[in-house]
Amino acid sequence: MTIWVALLRGINVGGRRLAMADVRDLFRAAGCDDVRTYVQSGNVVFHADATAEAETALAADLSRRIGEHCGYEVPVMLRTGEQLAATIEHCPYPTGGDPTRLVVSFATRPVEPADVEGALASAGPGEDLTFIGRDLYLWLPDGQGRSPLVQALAKRPAGREFTARNWRTVTTLAEWSAA
Known part of the structure; x- marks a missing residue:
């Protein structure tokens, strides 16, 4: 199984x-x-x-x-x-700080440049994003609540599904799913 x-x-x-x-x-x-x-x-x-x-x-x-x-x-x-463990392994941002500042958006299919086009231009100070496969990593030093980057990404292309989780949730789920 x-x-x-x-x-x-x-x-x-x-x-x-x-x-x-x-x-x-x-x-x-x-x-x-x-x-x-x-x-x-x-x-x-x-x-x-x-x-x-x-x-x-x-x-x-x-x-x-x-x-x-x-x-x-x-x-x-x-x-x-195993895929969730790889998400953690490939994280491009520091993971030792506040786990609510690092967010992973999980997509149904690999993230394409067009999916995030223009969003980074809307980023607030210090905000960043990186995508690897079906995972979109967001660094949000001031949190998600009023993040211009998160607001820009919410206007995703039709047919594209994402759901976001903070780093604490991602690591907890990875621990629970470790074989």
Whole structure:
């Protein structure tokens, strides 16, 4: 069985409530085992028979189940435990400081220059971004709340799905998913 990390986009914000107990039940109904959730923002670690090659089908199935349950679309970004470990290993920014200042946006497909075009020009003082594969790393020395870079990235191209997690969440999920 493969250890997976699911990152649900857009839940428990803006009135879109979804209980983590319901999320765990939905994942179990999809055939997932050892389902654990971390905080209320849609972070799930689980085991499933699906291989990395079957990731797209698994993500679509989980998204469909969640959407049917709550009545709105919930994109699901998946990474294997190994892929999440690689995200940490390849981080281009210092990781020893405040973990809320370093953010990773997880995408459904590899990040292209056009996906972030113009965003860096909007960056606030000291803000930076780097993309590697499906991961977009953001260095936000003043946090996410009023970041011009985050606001510029929120205007993403149609058909592109991202969901962001701070470094504390990323490292916790990696610990939970370590084989």
